[in-house]
Amino acid sequence: MAQTGARPWARSDEKHRAILRAAREVFLSNGYLGTNMDLIASRSGVSKQTVYTHFGSKEALFVEIVGSMTGDAGDRVHHERPELGDDAELEAYLRAFAERQLRIVTEPELLQLRRLVIGEVGRFPELAKVLYERGPQRAIGELTAMFEVLDERGLLTGAEPAAAAEWFNWLVMAAPLNRAMMLGDAAVPGDDELRRHVADAVRIFLTAFGP
Amino acid sequence: MAQTGARPWARSDEKHRAILRAAREVFLSNGYLGTNMDLIASRSGVSKQTVYTHFGSKEALFVEIVGSMTGDAGDRVHHERPELGDDAELEAYLRAFAERQLRIVTEPELLQLRRLVIGEVGRFPELAKVLYERGPQRAIGELTAMFEVLDERGLLTGAEPAAAAEWFNWLVMAAPLNRAMMLGDAAVPGDDELRRHVADAVRIFLTAFGP
DNA sequence: ACGTCATCATACTGGACAGTCTAGTCTGAC
DNA sequence: GTCAGACTAGACTGTCCAGTATGATGACGT
Numbered sequence: 001m002a003q004t005g006a007r008p009w010a011r012s013d014e015k016h017r018a019i020l021r022a023a024r025e026v027f028l029s030n031g032y033l034g035t036n037m038d039l040i041a042s043r044s045g046v047s048k049q050t051v052y053t054h055f056g057s058k059e060a061l062f063v064e065i066v067g068s069m070t071g072d073a074g075d076r077v078h079h080e081r082p083e084l085g086d087d088a089e090l091e092a093y094l095r096a097f098a099e100r101q102l103r104i105v106t107e108p109e110l111l112q113l114r115r116l117v118i119g120e121v122g123r124f125p126e127l128a129k130v131l132y133e134r135g136p137q138r139a140i141g142e143l144t145a146m147f148e149v150l151d152e153r154g155l156l157t158g159a160e161p162a163a164a165a166e167w168f169n170w171l172v173m174a175a176p177l178n179r180a181m182m183l184g185d186a187a188v189p190g191d192d193e194l195r196r197h198v199a200d201a202v203r204i205f206l207t208a209f210g211p
Numbered sequence: 212m213a214q215t216g217a218r219p220w221a222r223s224d225e226k227h228r229a230i231l232r233a234a235r236e237v238f239l240s241n242g243y244l245g246t247n248m249d250l251i252a253s254r255s256g257v258s259k260q261t262v263y264t265h266f267g268s269k270e271a272l273f274v275e276i277v278g279s280m281t282g283d284a285g286d287r288v289h290h291e292r293p294e295l296g297d298d299a300e301l302e303a304y305l306r307a308f309a310e311r312q313l314r315i316v317t318e319p320e321l322l323q324l325r326r327l328v329i330g331e332v333g334r335f336p337e338l339a340k341v342l343y344e345r346g347p348q349r350a351i352g353e354l355t356a357m358f359e360v361l362d363e364r365g366l367l368t369g370a371e372p373a374a375a376a377e378w379f380n381w382l383v384m385a386a387p388l389n390r391a392m393m394l395g396d397a398a399v400p401g402d403d404e405l406r407r408h409v410a411d412a413v414r415i416f417l418t419a420f421g422p
Numbered sequence: 423a424c425g426t427c428a429t430c431a432t433a434c435t436g437g438a439c440a441g442t443c444t445a446g447t448c449t450g451a452c
Numbered sequence: 453g454t455c456a457g458a459c460t461a462g463a464c465t466g467t468c469c470a471g472t473a474t475g476a477t478g479a480c481g482t
Contacts, residue, residue, distance in 0.1 A: 012427095012428065012429090015428085015429080029333065030333075031244070031330065031331075031333065031334075033242070033244040033245055034244055034334075036468085036469065036470090037469075037470060037471080038469075038470090046429085046430090047429065047430050047431065047432090048431095048432095048470095048471085048472095049429075049430075049431090049471095049472085049473090050428080050429060050430080052470095052471070052472085053428080053429090057470085057471080058470065058471090112333075115329050115330060115332055115333075116330065117393070118326050118329045118330055118392050118393065119242065119326060119327065119329060119330015119331065120242075120330065121326055121392070121393065121395060122240060122241070122242065122323075122326075123242075123245075125395060128392075128393040128394070128395075129393065129394060131393060132390070132393040132394055136389060136390075163411075166386060167382075167411075167415060170381065170382070170385035170386050170389070171378075171381070171382070173385070174381035174384070174385030174389070175377060175381050177389075178347060178381070178385070178388075179343070179347075181329050181332070181339075182328070182329065182332065182339040182340065182342060182343040183339070183340060183343055184332060184336060184339075200374075200378075203419075204378060204415075204419040207418055207419040208414075208415040208418040208419055223457090223458065223459090226458085226459085247438085247439065247440090248439075248440065248441080249439075249440090257459080257460090258459065258460045258461065258462090259440095259441085259442095259460095259461090259462090260441095260442085260443090260459075260460075260461090261458080261459060261460080263440095263441070263442085264458080264459090268440085268441085269440070269441090
């Protein structure tokens with residue numbers, strides 16, 4: 001309201017983001033059908049008409065929200081992966097990767113997004129496909145690339161890099177994620193438990209696939 | 212309509228089951244909010260009033276459906292577990308257990324139930340808790356009992372039976388289940404792939420925890 | 423000064439739907 | 453034959469809600 005000055009699009013742009021923010025909250029907590037467009041309008045401090053001029057329909061707004069959240073989360077997990085230095089650091093390297101990924105994926109907002117998208121597979125199969133691609137599939141892809149390097153250095157035995165990547169991914173993610181899906185955000189491991197879980201997962205992985 | 216003969220409750224009982232059957236279909240394919248009580252009535256060949264005299268409300272009917280499905284599925288997975296004979300059969304024994312469990316859990320109806328319940332965690336947290344207890348938790352409990360026996364025979368090393376049970380469970384279930392949640396029933400592995408997957412999971416498990 | 427464009431508040435349309443009510447039918451029991 | 457209880461078709465109530473329409477305000481560029 002105050003510094004709307006220089007740029008003519010600024011006003012519109014702010015509203016746009018306010019709508020997205022409000023819509024994200026409301027969709028995440030009420031689901032697709034449970035969401036009321038009037039509520040989104042009032043929460044974003046904008047008239048209903050403005051919501052419709054910006055986004056066209058409830059469905060389009062929903063798709064936009066889910067698409068942008070999945071993309072952002074993927075980027076946060078995967079930006080700037082460090083290189084493995086000394087071979088002896090392999091275990092610590094895998095732990096660091098896993099801890100970071102698990103911490104992001106178990107954020108309440110992302111858990112809720114996952115629940116929402118899974119619940120709407122029937123209505124929006126494309127969204128779930130996109131979430132799978134930008135989530136687990138992308139993670140497994142990154143891991144595959146890492147493991148190809150390890151493979152060349154002789155640090156990986158007994159499986160193709162791609163297969164090893166999938167096992168690693170689910171060893172780390174499966175238990176916390178599946179618990180959280182059903183038992184709610186309170187079931188997400190705290191920091192200590194998370195570290196212990198990841199350490200065990202990495203140990204099991206290396207017993208099966210390590211040098 | 213024809214052979215309603217001897218038992219006075221038969222008529223009512225048939226309707227009751229017809230309603231449950233129809234409601235299961237409709238809830239599973241449309242979700243809770245997306246479900247229309249008129250449709251359930253007409254699909255079960257019953258008047259709307261009858262639906263309400265039998266079940267009281269939409270919510271009560273939903274809870275009934277989900278509760279009964281989770282119980283039934285759990286019973287089907289766990290009824291009559293065979294004993295392990297010769298120690299040498301350990302690998303085959305674990306494979307058989309895992310294959311059976313995975314086959315049941317990946318049935319389209321149960322996958323859809325899982326999606327539905329996950330999507331409704333916000334509205335019905337109790338249902339999700341029950342599904343977790345009668346699903347993964349129960350499976351892990353059974354495995355724990357099995358592994359305690361193995362432990363006594365010296366066939367299990369390096370972890371508590373309960374921890375080993377959890378790792379085993381998710382090694383087997385995680386990848387297929389998570390793919391199916393998001394990619395739809397078409398992503399469920401066929402028989403060959405399922406067998407290969409289970410064989411690999413058991414091998415990894417035994418490498419880490421076996422004798 | 424004037425037009426344009428984003429926005430506003432608010433009313434409205436049209437349809438969906440949970441749950442109730444009515445008035446009457448069918449069936450099996452006594 | 454009559455009664456009770458299960459059932460039926462369908463109308464009805466009240467509410468909710470996506471999306472549109474209206475008419476006004478205020479800021480900007482020219």
